[in-house]
Amino acid sequence: MEFSFEVVKNDKKTRARRGVIKTAHGQIATPAFSPVATKATLKALDPKDIKKTGSQVVLGNTYHLYLQPGLRVISKFGGFAPFMGWAGPTITDSGGYQVSFLKDYSHKDENDRSGGIIRITDEGAVFRSHIDGGKYLLTPELSMEIQKILGADIIMALDDPESYDRTLKWEERSFTHWKKIKSKQSLFGIVQGGIDPKLRKKSLDFVLSMDFPGIAVGGKTIGADPKITAKALDTIVDLLPEDKPLHALGLGGGPEGIFEAVERGVDIFDNSSVTRMARTGLLFVYPQDGGKRENKFRVDIAKKKYKSEFDPVSKVCKCYTCQNFSMAYINHLFKSHEILAQRLATIHNVTFVNDLMNRTRESIEAGDFLALKSHWLS
Ligand SMILES: [Zn+2]
Numbered sequence: 618m619e620f621s622f623e624v625v626k627n628d629k630k631t632r633a634r635r636g637v638i639k640t641a642h643g644q645i646a647t648p649a650f651s652p653v654a655t656k657a658t659l660k661a662l663d664p665k666d667i668k669k670t671g672s673q674v675v676l677g678n679t680y681h682l683y684l685q686p687g688l689r690v691i692s693k694f695g696g697f698a699p700f701m702g703w704a705g706p707t708i709t710d711s712g713g714y715q716v717s718f719l720k721d722y723s724h725k726d727e728n729d730r731s732g733g734i735i736r737i738t739d740e741g742a743v744f745r746s747h748i749d750g751g752k753y754l755l756t757p758e759l760s761m762e763i764q765k766i767l768g769a770d771i772i773m774a775l776d777d778p779e780s781y782d783r784t785l786k787w788e789e790r791s792f793t794h795w796k797k798i799k800s801k802q803s804l805f806g807i808v809q810g811g812i813d814p815k816l817r818k819k820s821l822d823f824v825l826s827m828d829f830p831g832i833a834v835g836g837k838t839i840g841a842d843p844k845i846t847a848k849a850l851d852t853i854v855d856l857l858p859e860d861k862p863l864h865a866l867g868l869g870g871g872p873e874g875i876f877e878a879v880e881r882g883v884d885i886f887d888n889s890s891v892t893r894m895a896r897t898g899l900l901f902v903y904p905q906d907g908g909k910r911e912n913k914f915r916v917d918i919a920k921k922k923y924k925s926e927f928d929p930v931s932k933v934c935k936c937y938t939c940q941n942f943s944m945a946y947i948n949h950l951f952k953s954h955e956i957l958a959q960r961l962a963t964i965h966n967v968t969f970v971n972d973l974m975n976r977t978r979e980s981i982e983a984g985d986f987l988a989l990k991s992h993w994l995s
Contacts (some may be wrong), residue, residue: 620830621805622771622862622884626819628986632882633653635981640706640770640864641801642698642953643673647862648879648965648977650970651676651708657701659967660892661960662825664703671965671971672742674770675710676887679763680715680755684746688766696768707769708887710866711760711791711807713776714835716742739779739786754991757790765800771831771864772800776807778836781816783807785823792827805831805864808853811838812845825858832857834883836864843870843877850881856880871901872914872973876990879977885908891970894960898951903933910994917943918962919951 619641626635639647652659652667654675657666665673673834677697686700694700698707716734727735732747740952741756757775764772774791776784788806795804806824806856838849846868857863865878868886878886894900898919901908908914916923918930926944938961940946980989 619801622860624859626982628981630882630987632883633879633977633986634882635978636862636884638771638885640803642704642706642770645673645706645885646978647884647972648714648981649673649885649972650875652884652892652967652970653678653886653887654701654703655889656681657697659963660896661956661963662967664701666960667703667967668705668916668965670858670967671975672705672967673916673971674706674708674885675703675765676710677769678715679709679712679760679767682709682711682767684751688763690764691768692742693858694859696766696788698768706771707771708771708864709764709767709769710887711773711775712755712763713742713760713773713787714778714866715756716744717778722744733789735781737780737784742777757787758794761791761794761798761800761804764802768802770802772802772804773866774804774829774964776809776835778809781809781820789827790826792829803830803955805829805833805862806938807866808832808834809836810852812817812849812852816850817849821853821856827860831862831864833864833866839865839868841874843874846870846874847877847881850878852885854881872908873910875970875973875977876994879989880986888970892963893967896959896967898958898962899921900930900947900962901968902931902964905933905994906931914993918947920948923948927985930965934965934969934972936965938965938968967972 621639624636636647651674652672676720699961714815732745732749735743737790741754743754762777774788806829808820810820838845862884863882865883865886868878868888899915900918923944929939931939980986
């Protein structure tokens with residue numbers, strides 16, 4: 618068995634749990650953060666940097682990698698991880714999210730060659746590539762085939778974030794095809810249904826009936842607002858099985874969102890805004906640095922007030938950036954549009970979130986998860 622999940626310790630007061638996911642490419646101590654390497658790169662960082670940020674796993678995007686560089690190239694390398702030189706565990710999404718969110722929801726004219734959705738039917742999603750205007754049909758079966766070649770340890774069933782009923786059909790087809798092609802990857806079923814308890818429960822029951830190795834929770838409610846994320850997770854928390862890892866797709870909301878999710882049993886999550894924010898100069902800070910719920914635990918480093926600040930971004934952070942550079946220098950790099958700005962900022966933000974997860978894991982082990990949460994959010 619190449620994939621396993623084990624709970625090492627349950628928090629007594631909440632659903633938070635400390636666990637270990639084992640994959641063919643190494644272990645993931647959970648709860649864990651997976652940074653997003655959309656196009657087989659965690660923008661501005663190479664694999665050595667990624668490792669130094671404390672990252673245990675990275676997530677690649679099926680939609681992007683399928684279109685560029687394409688499966689012929691990736692298959693020569695035996696997957697996107699060897700292609701990018703990353704030796705650790707990996708995850709891919711199904712492509713469904715990107716396809717649905719191409720431009721807007723307005724279905725396009727068949728002959729319009731700019732990127733976007735043409736139509737979504739029960740068969741699959743017909744879309745045009747945002748790169749070259751080529752027309753594609755993404756089906757659950759194709760998503761499984763693509764993800765097999767991309768070679769991640771954890772893969773996702775194809776869902777349609779906009780249609781609950783279609784998601785059920787597509788998940789079943791994903792599961793059937795995954796069995797048929799005898800993929801050794803671990804397929805996660807996706808629980809949809811927003812904040813409607815009935816739909817969430819129905820969706821979870823369906824996923825559980827198929828014995829997926831793991832469960833992912835997706836949809837817009839897992840996005841930006843921690844309160845809505847908490848509400849959405851509350852609809853399924855008590856129904857979740859003990860023996861399966863729970864992945865939150867695109868979990869947003871910074872530290873607050875992370876605490877709400879971990880409290881409700883989320884074992885692993887990905888999020889692309891951690892790195893995207895870094896590239897615009899939004900850097901995370903600890904409570905000791907003045908980070909709080911109101912400022913979303915972040916500073917805008919390009920602001921004038923940091924222009925001659927001698928201190929590092931965070932006095933607590935152990936990252937390469939904080940150990941070696943002042944806020945003034947990073948402010949200067951952003952103001953003068955130097956590419957080093959993006960690398961140093963990304964190193965900091967990814968290290969910060971990984972360190973937060975490390976602290977979370979330690980607090981669950983020590984039995985004081987809620988104390989850590991209130992220290993951050995009070
Ligand atoms: Zn730092």
